[in-house]
Amino acid sequence: MKAVCWMGKENIQVLDVPDPKILNPRDAVVRITSTAICGSDLHLYDGFVPTLEQGDILGHEFMGEVVEVGPDVNKEKLKVGDRVIVPFTIACGGCTPCNEQLWSLCDNSNPNAWIAEKMMGYSPSGLFGYTHMLGGYAGGQAQYARVPYADVGPLKVPSELPDEKVLFLSDIFPTGYMGAENCNIRPGDTVAIWGCGPVGQFAIRSAFMLGAGRVIAIDRVAERLAMAQASGAETLNFDDVDVVDALHTMTGNRGPDSCMDAVGMEASGHGVMFAVDRAKQMARIQMDRPIVLRRAIMACKKGGTISIPGVYAGFIDKVPMGAFMNKGLTMKTGQTHMMRYMGPLLERVQRGEIDPSFVISHRLPIGAAPEGYKIFRDKQDHCTKVVLDPWATAA
Numbered sequence: 127m128k129a130v131c132w133m134g135k136e137n138i139q140v141l142d143v144p145d146p147k148i149l150n151p152r153d154a155v156v157r158i159t160s161t162a163i164c165g166s167d168l169h170l171y172d173g174f175v176p177t178l179e180q181g182d183i184l185g186h187e188f189m190g191e192v193v194e195v196g197p198d199v200n201k202e203k204l205k206v207g208d209r210v211i212v213p214f215t216i217a218c219g220g221c222t223p224c225n226e227q228l229w230s231l232c233d234n235s236n237p238n239a240w241i242a243e244k245m246m247g248y249s250p251s252g253l254f255g256y257t258h259m260l261g262g263y264a265g266g267q268a269q270y271a272r273v274p275y276a277d278v279g280p281l282k283v284p285s286e287l288p289d290e291k292v293l294f295l296s297d298i299f300p301t302g303y304m305g306a307e308n309c310n311i312r313p314g315d316t317v318a319i320w321g322c323g324p325v326g327q328f329a330i331r332s333a334f335m336l337g338a339g340r341v342i343a344i345d346r347v348a349e350r351l352a353m354a355q356a357s358g359a360e361t362l363n364f365d366d367v368d369v370v371d372a373l374h375t376m377t378g379n380r381g382p383d384s385c386m387d388a389v390g391m392e393a394s395g396h397g398v399m400f401a402v403d404r405a406k407q408m409a410r411i412q413m414d415r416p417i418v419l420r421r422a423i424m425a426c427k428k429g430g431t432i433s434i435p436g437v438y439a440g441f442i443d444k445v446p447m448g449a450f451m452n453k454g455l456t457m458k459t460g461q462t463h464m465m466r467y468m469g470p471l472l473e474r475v476q477r478g479e480i481d482p483s484f485v486i487s488h489r490l491p492i493g494a495a496p497e498g499y500k501i502f503r504d505k506q507d508h509c510t511k512v513v514l515d516p517w518a519t520a521a
């Protein structure tokens with residue numbers, strides 16, 4: 127089959143690789159019909175997350191048809207022929223975190239837990255296509271994928287909904303929604319959201335669904351700010367204003383009720399502090415650039431909440447812990463607990479409350495994945511989200 131392989135920093139190649147096989151009795155094999163490139167994939171592309179190996183298959187936002195199931199898959203939940211969305215987090219369904227619906231913290235789905243334990247104390251769940259530290263699972267930017275614990279994660283979707291309307295239930299819609307839920311929104315609240323990438327876009331819409339009165343969205347990319355405005359957000363361009371000052375003024379000198387970092391470890395910025403962060407990240411002295419996190423803590427109102435859907439990989443410097451502590455802030459974060467949200471958000475799509483395909487700018491054949499990664503990373507050609515067709519051949 128064809129698959130998008132990580133061959134090194136900024137080196138993506140589409141290669142012919144062996145088809146996946148059932149390895150464990152609860153595995154299924156899915157023939158993938160649509161797959162997407164995520165902002166999280168860019169951290170791998172840029173070489174900032176350790177424990178990738180040359181030839182690893184990337185991708186964790188995919189859907190398709192079940193073509194094979196192992197003998198122990200619960201046939202009432204999943205069978206050959208089902209059309210499914212596959213969540214990016216892999217969960218066993220039977221451990222303590224799974225029983226508490228903390229799906230991205232499953233105790234059993236990361237066979238390389240010992241690596242993550244060295245960095246984090248305890249290991250989160252395995253993820254598709256996201257390093258050996260998080261399981262070493264082949265990803266879904268491919269024609270087929272092996273799906274472990276296949277009767278736990280995959281969500282069946284009705285045939286009348288086209289792929290583009292449901293594909294993002296595999297990650298970014300639930301991620302934006304959980305990011306908004308983690309803001310502890312009360313009716314009428316003001317929520318500031320850094321990052322108008324795909325995750326930020328779904329976070330904006332989710333914040334309104336959860337009762338926010340105002341959303342102030344921050345980015346520098348014109349078409350992303352315009353997309354945020356189209357959903358009712360006010361916007362700030364961080365190239366033009368001091369965002370912390372602007373938020374202060376816009377909220378009657380109080381600060382937003384909650385502040386969301388939907389940017390994560392590769393945040394951009396200005397001036398000396400940004401240059402120092404970038405140099406330290408390049409030199410591997412610090413793993414992440416916490417530019418947005420610092421600003422979110424400074425901007426947030428007293429007693430407010432910081433929500434972080436943006437991905438961080440390791441250790442960060444100069445986070446204003448004094449402000450965080452003395453202002454009595456709360457911080458909530460995590461890889462998304464996907465299976466909590468997929469069903470309810472599918473219902474919203476079915477009711478016509480949202481059409482997630484609004485975020486797509488590029489539809490490419492899988493062979494064009496290397497260009498897809500580049501234009502998405504560099505925000506060229508008005509790129510907001512790339513969907514790959516694993517079966518189309520290049521024009």
Ligand SMILES: NC(=O)c1ccc[n+]([C@@H]2O[C@H](COP(=O)([O-])OP(=O)(O)OC[C@H]3O[C@@H](n4cnc5c(N)ncnc54)[C@H](O)[C@@H]3O)[C@@H](O)[C@H]2O)c1
Pocket residue numbers: 164165166167168169297298301320321322323324325326344345346347350364388389390391392393394395417418434435436437438460461462
């Ligand atoms: N928690 C999860 O489960 C989960 C799931 C999916 C994605 N993510 C993470 O969410 C983040 C966003 O993903 P995405 O797909 O939207 O990525 P993206 O890279 O397309 O979007 C990031 C946006 O942030 C903007 N940005 C950069 N620096 C900024 C700054 N200083 N202030 C304001 N905006 C700034 C960029 O211009 C860009 O538009 C990534 O870190 C990704 O890894 C987390």
Ligand SMILES: [Zn+2]
Pocket residue numbers: 164165166167186187214297298
């Ligand atoms: Zn993702």
Ligand SMILES: [Zn+2]
Pocket residue numbers: 217218219220221222223224231232233234235
């Ligand atoms: Zn589990």
